Each structure stands twice: as structure tokens, then as C-alpha cells.
Amino acid sequence: MEATLTIIKPDSVAAGNAGNIIAHLEREGFKVTAVKKLTLSQAQARAFYEVHKERPFYDSLVEFMTSGPSMPVALERDNAVKHLRAVMGATNPAEADQGTIRSLYATSIEANAIHGSDSAENAQIELGFFFSRAELLAGRG
Numbered sequence: 001m002e003a004t005l006t007i008i009k010p011d012s013v014a015a016g017n018a019g020n021i022i023a024h025l026e027r028e029g030f031k032v033t034a035v036k037k038l039t040l041s042q043a044q045a046r047a048f049y050e051v052h053k054e055r056p057f058y059d060s061l062v063e064f065m066t067s068g069p070s071m072p073v074a075l076e077r078d079n080a081v082k083h084l085r086a087v088m089g090a091t092n093p094a095e096a097d098q099g100t101i102r103s104l105y106a107t108s109i110e111a112n113a114i115h116g117s118d119s120a121e122n123a124q125i126e127l128g129f130f131f132s133r134a135e136l137l138a139g140r141g
């Protein structure tokens with residue numbers, strides 16, 4: 001089993017799609033080990049997406065991610081990181097394969113429904129950003 005992190009982004013939570021997205025992930029074989037609902041502060045959003053701080057879209061991305069509640073979800077599955085990226089679809093929903101979460105729920109390249117960790121190493125860092133070890137252990141099957 002491998003762990004990864006998704007964030008159901010503010011656009012999806014506001015649109016009432018969080019439940020459908022979690023159901024989609026469960027149908028894909030992911031187990032939810034922990035979940036929270038929170039509105040990211042500016043400092044938290046800046047830190048989470050720090051790797052993009054030189055990008056032209058960074059300030060707008062931070063505004064979007066702090067615009068309302070989002071839901072970090074800790075997930076487990078075989079090959080979880082790669083499988084989540086496949087199920088998510090491309091960053092730009094116009095380029096996302098049919099049936100992917102972004103093709104179903106994203107409305108723009110920025111408001112693109114969910115986040116997914118891009119490597120096993122980053123998944124561990126990102127899980128630790130939102131969840132304690134105790135919380136992750138408590139939710140394991």
C-alpha cells in the first residue's frame with residue numbers, strides 16, 4: 001500500500017461536489033485514512049504551493065486556494081501516487097481525458113477541482129502538512 005494526498009479544492013467544495021469526488025476515488029480503490037475541512041490561510045497556501053512561487057499564476061493560485069473551505073484527504077492504495085494522477089486528469093481540464101475528475105468537475109486551469117501529490121516523497125511531505133502521524137495511523141484499516 002502507498003499513501004498520497006488529495007485536496008478537494010474550494011471550487012469543488014463550493015459546488016457541492018466533494019461527496020461525488022470521494023465516491024469516485026473510493027470506486028477507484030482508494031481508502032480514505034483521514035479527512036479535514038478547512039479554509040487555508042494565505043501563509044498556509046503560500047507554503048503549500050511554494051514550489052510555484054516564481055510562476056506568474058502563484059498569487060492568483062493562493063487567492064483561489066484561500067477563497068473558501070477545501071478538504072485535504074489522506075488516501076491509500078497500491079501505486080496510489082501514480083493512480084491518483086491518472087484519475088485526476090491533466091492540470092488544464094480542456095486537456096483532461098474523458099471520465100477523469102478534472103474533466104468531470106474542473107471549470108478552469110486554476111479552478112481544477114482537486115490537487116494530487118506528484119511523487120511518493122512529496123506525498124509524505126504534503127500529508128505531514130495537514131495530518132499528524134497519530135491521525136494517519138488512527139484511520140488505517
Ligand code: ATP
Pocket residue numbers: 052057061090091109110111112114115116117118
Ligand atoms: P496540483 O499541484 O494542484 O495537483 P498539478 O500538479 O496538475 O496540480 P501544477 O503545475 O502543480 O499542476 O500547478 C498547481 C496548480 O496551480 C494547478 O492545479 C492549478 O490550480 C494552478 N495552475 C497551474 N497552472 C496554471 C496556469 N497556467 N494558470 C492558472 N493556474 C494554474
Ligand code: MG
Pocket residue numbers: 116118
Ligand atoms: Mg502539482
